[in-house]
Amino acid sequence: MSAPTQSNWQSNWYEVDADPVRKPALTFDLDVDVCVVGAGLAGLTAAYEIARRGWSVVVLEADRIAGGASSCNSGVVVPGFACAAEAIVERIGMERAGVLWRLSEEGVDYVRGMSHVLGGSMGSPESGPDTPAGLLDVSRIDDGDAVMARLVLLAEFGAAVEGWPVERVRAVLSTDHYFHAIHFPTAFQIQPLAYARALATAAEIAGARLFEETSADEIDPAGVRKRITTSGGRVRAAHVVLAGNVGLSRLAPTIAETVMPLTGTVAVTHPLGERLLSAVAWRGAIGDAGGNHYRVVDGDRLMWSGAADPWPRDLAKATTAFARDIARIYPQLGEITFSHAWSAQMGYAVHSMPQVGEVSPGVWLASAFGRHGLATTAMAGRMIAAAIVDGDDRWRAFLPYELVWAGGNLGRAVAQAGSWVGRVREDVLARAARRREALQKSDAG
Numbered sequence: 001m002s003a004p005t006q007s008n009w010q011s012n013w014y015e016v017d018a019d020p021v022r023k024p025a026l027t028f029d030l031d032v033d034v035c036v037v038g039a040g041l042a043g044l045t046a047a048y049e050i051a052r053r054g055w056s057v058v059v060l061e062a063d064r065i066a067g068g069a070s071s072c073n074s075g076v077v078v079p080g081f082a083c084a085a086e087a088i089v090e091r092i093g094m095e096r097a098g099v100l101w102r103l104s105e106e107g108v109d110y111v112r113g114m115s116h117v118l119g120g121s122m123g124s125p126e127s128g129p130d131t132p133a134g135l136l137d138v139s140r141i142d143d144g145d146a147v148m149a150r151l152v153l154l155a156e157f158g159a160a161v162e163g164w165p166v167e168r169v170r171a172v173l174s175t176d177h178y179f180h181a182i183h184f185p186t187a188f189q190i191q192p193l194a195y196a197r198a199l200a201t202a203a204e205i206a207g208a209r210l211f212e213e214t215s216a217d218e219i220d221p222a223g224v225r226k227r228i229t230t231s232g233g234r235v236r237a238a239h240v241v242l243a244g245n246v247g248l249s250r251l252a253p254t255i256a257e258t259v260m261p262l263t264g265t266v267a268v269t270h271p272l273g274e275r276l277l278s279a280v281a282w283r284g285a286i287g288d289a290g291g292n293h294y295r296v297v298d299g300d301r302l303m304w305s306g307a308a309d310p311w312p313r314d315l316a317k318a319t320t321a322f323a324r325d326i327a328r329i330y331p332q333l334g335e336i337t338f339s340h341a342w343s344a345q346m347g348y349a350v351h352s353m354p355q356v357g358e359v360s361p362g363v364w365l366a367s368a369f370g371r372h373g374l375a376t377t378a379m380a381g382r383m384i385a386a387a388i389v390d391g392d393d394r395w396r397a398f399l400p401y402e403l404v405w406a407g408g409n410l411g412r413a414v415a416q417a418g419s420w421v422g423r424v425r426e427d428v429l430a431r432a433a434r435r436r437e438a439l440q441k442s443d444a445g
Contacts, residue, residue, distance in 0.1 A: 011342050012072070015193065024211060026232045026235075027232040029236075032236070033055040033239065034237055035226070035241070036240075037248070039200065041374065042381045043059055044059070044066070046381035049381060050208070050385045050388060059208060059211065060216045060228070062244075065197060065212060068344045069264065072342055073192055073373060073374065078184055078372065079186065080375075081100070081104060082348065085153055087352075088101075092400045094156065101154075103397060109186075111195070134188070138169060138173065138179075140288055143179075159184075161183065164182070172280075173281070174280070174330070175329050192374060217231065217251065221362070226238070226362060238362060239364065240364065242366070244367070245259065260347070262308035264345075264370075266342060267305070267342075269302045269304070269336055270337050272301065276300050290325070293305045304322050319341050346369070352370075354368050354376050356395050364387070
């Protein structure tokens with residue numbers, strides 16, 4: 001279960017297939033219709049959609065295009081939100097919850113469609129005709145009634161989902177750690193960094209101007225024309241889209257304090273050969289309630305990510321924990337080592353829902369996409385673009401999820417404690433479920 005030293009790791013598995021394209025820093029003043037702050041997937045989607053409608057738009061990125069959470073993920077595009085569907089219904093009711101779910105599905109459809117439009121290895125879904133798309137949300141507890149209740153709820157939203165019994169799950173995942181599952185057949189996998197870079201290129205072709213290493217330091221949101229000051233120049237715009245997620249602390253500290261930064265880590269194993277293919281025969285993605293998300297990549301490697309951490313985590317310690325989890329679930333894989341590991345901060349709101357909408361006249365927010373970012377960033381970027389250019393008001397569906405202070409360092413400590421307690425409880429229940437199953441088999445024998 002050893003892991004190589006951090007110095008032996010490449011920064012990002014996705015860098016192998018996607019050559020970086022540098023953009024200049026802003027060194028002059030600009031006057032545009034819309035200024036987007038942040039070149040992650042939400043900002044790039046908004047910029048592309050605004051530019052293709054004929055409006056002038058500039059994107060300011062303090063670092064690199066898709067340098068954060070937009071490229072630090074496992075590449076799985078799936079509907080839904082970090083907040084459980086049951087909790088959404090409890091808060092806003094079935095009808096309004098169904099509206100939000102369908103908006104998330106539109107995000108999935110958008111990424112799929114754009115992937116084909118962008119074409120080639122830069123954006124096409126990794127799933128092919130011989131590779132079943134979809135995600136298996138597997139249960140670590142033998143509770144078929146709970147799975148059925150969730151299936152019924154999602155079906156009322158109109159979601160395309162399917163329940164899998166234990167036998168079917170274990171036919172493709174050779175482990176006694178999993179029981180029932182919910183299959184999301186519309187989910188699929190992409191190469192997220194390549195997708196983001198292709199989307200940036202498409203935005204430029206449509207007329208958007210992108211600047212890297214350009215920090216937006218100050219904003220004057222008053223008046224018809226907003227002013228954004230950077231180290232190299234100023235931008236005047238009728239609308240500003242804040243898509244910086246956890247990177248808005250300098251420009252908009254009050255808004256930044258409503259987002260809790262959590263660090264997500266992803267790692268890729270060295271080739272595992274036939275033993276991986278016999279252990280994990282499913283070629284879509286897998287997620288479990290223990291916070292593990294994984295899929296097979298490059299034929300016989302395992303891409304693995306675990307629960308996000310409130311504090312930055314040493315990569316060696318993170319991958320040691322990953323190896324321990326993999327060995328527990330799939331002991332037949334033997335020793336696990338990793339060739340790649342990387343991490344980035346994701347943003348979560350207290351209510352675990354995206355923050356999408358107009359926070360003051362002409363100032364728009366697209367933030368807090370942790371866990372379901374690939375679909376919800378697309379949803380938000382497209383929605384805000386339509387609101388600005390076409391007057392579309394569907395963003396108002398997110399009004400019940402207002403901006404709430406995330407608690408600063410205390411909030412992160414509480415989140416860490418809550419996450420730890422939740423994982424311990426889940427582990428206890430999972431172990432009990434496996435013991436019961438073992439006893440039943442022993443009695444039957």
